[in-house]
Amino acid sequence: MTTALRAGIRRGLTEFGISLRTPGDVLFIIIGLVIVAVVLWLNRDAEFAPGAPLGWYVVPSVLTIQLLFIATYGLATVIVTEREDGTLMRARSLPSGLRVYAVGVTTRTLAEIACTVLPTLVIAAIILGGDLGLDALGVLQVLAMLALGTVALTPFGFVVGTVFRNPRAVGGWGFLVVGAVALVSGLFQPLSTLPAWVQPIGLVLPLYWIGHAMRSAFLPDEFGVVEIWGGWHVGLAFAIVAAWAVVGLVLAPRLLRRVARRETASGIEARRQAALQRA
Template identity: 65%
Template structure:
């Protein structure tokens, strides 16, 4: 009798928890969409996006007739690198900057004080990040298609690979964003050392120049990074099959690319929430006030 009576209570508790989680996720999605809409109406952020797209257009236009190998245009190497670097900076550097800023202004500690507040907060961050990512990717690919014309040839398999890697890469690289957001204590540190870390990671991952042209020890580091494999999957979609000879190992390794990035994505799904909860637990009003005073003194 007691077990029968306890079962409905347990089911009610589980249902209540599920509803609370669903409400937190919905609230987070709404918050992320609102924040993204506000950013679109902020002149400085809109100008930054427009300038970035303009620079990409200029780079692609200047190199429209260049080749890195017979039948392989230079833009077919540049465009995958651009997409990968955008993915890195939006999901990693941008996310880290938001987390550190909102740690400093007390947003994170306020989110912690609400029921399921951290779940809503993290969902809002990811929603805003995904909106920015989709926006930049669409604009970049439209500009590339206009400039490259008939040489912009990505078949159905290439589209599937790009979309699949974008999803996996987004999850994987948010790990770096949460790590940077929890390691650095103020936005100025992220803007300095964080930018250097992200830039160095992009360089050793073969996004600036082919990885095979770098020293062997750099190639080892680069192939341990998800960025290299994300970039290789994108290059596979844009470059002809014979261009695989320019990759480490002398061929495309698409299966390994998805496996490595999927492994990083799993690590991210496990690690990121724990990092956020750990940092949120350590935040106190006195710590926030101390950082504010330090910032005022630097100013």
């Protein structure tokens, strides 16, 4: 078990190292950071309410969207692609292979989140003149929610990655779904200002609550009025996200095993032919 864990972490870090040396992958991270910088720069003087810069609302939303993108959309893309090229099949042919594979992609995802979130915070701090509205407790709360949020969302990346068969389906539909989830979870504008029928959807999903806990760290206490029940419910937010994490952790390994079991060499060969036809 410890060998699988160690081998998986090493595998994930090697994969991330390869990503950092792949121009396309690095460009993807940089473009994301540039967009964040531009949005914050354009709104650097705007106020969300008297005394509170709009940035204090934007930054927690940005962090949550980044988390969502990397842990579900990005992870799902990796899994669908590696299922098609036979990496998953290879994992099955090795002792402890599937466990090492799962730990590997999770490690890679964590490394990617760290390498996106930290520069984002630095850029935001510079543009907002050093004041992020965070105290020591707030920083702790943000880091805790980033960690818990990753645990809650990563399994769903596995789920999406194993449900779709075609990498392009994830690229198209996955992108739309992620955008829609971000919208109904109040990440673009406060959930309380969205139509009443949307609000229950947002409340059931973990994203609103990840964002909620982030905002409560960045925004002064009195700004809880824009939240759904007119106040901060940080304990509830952590509880709901933790519940999603448990569901995901139970579901994801089963699904991965099931999908890997169905995978066969002849199936991979058939899809390789299909991929060649598309190209």
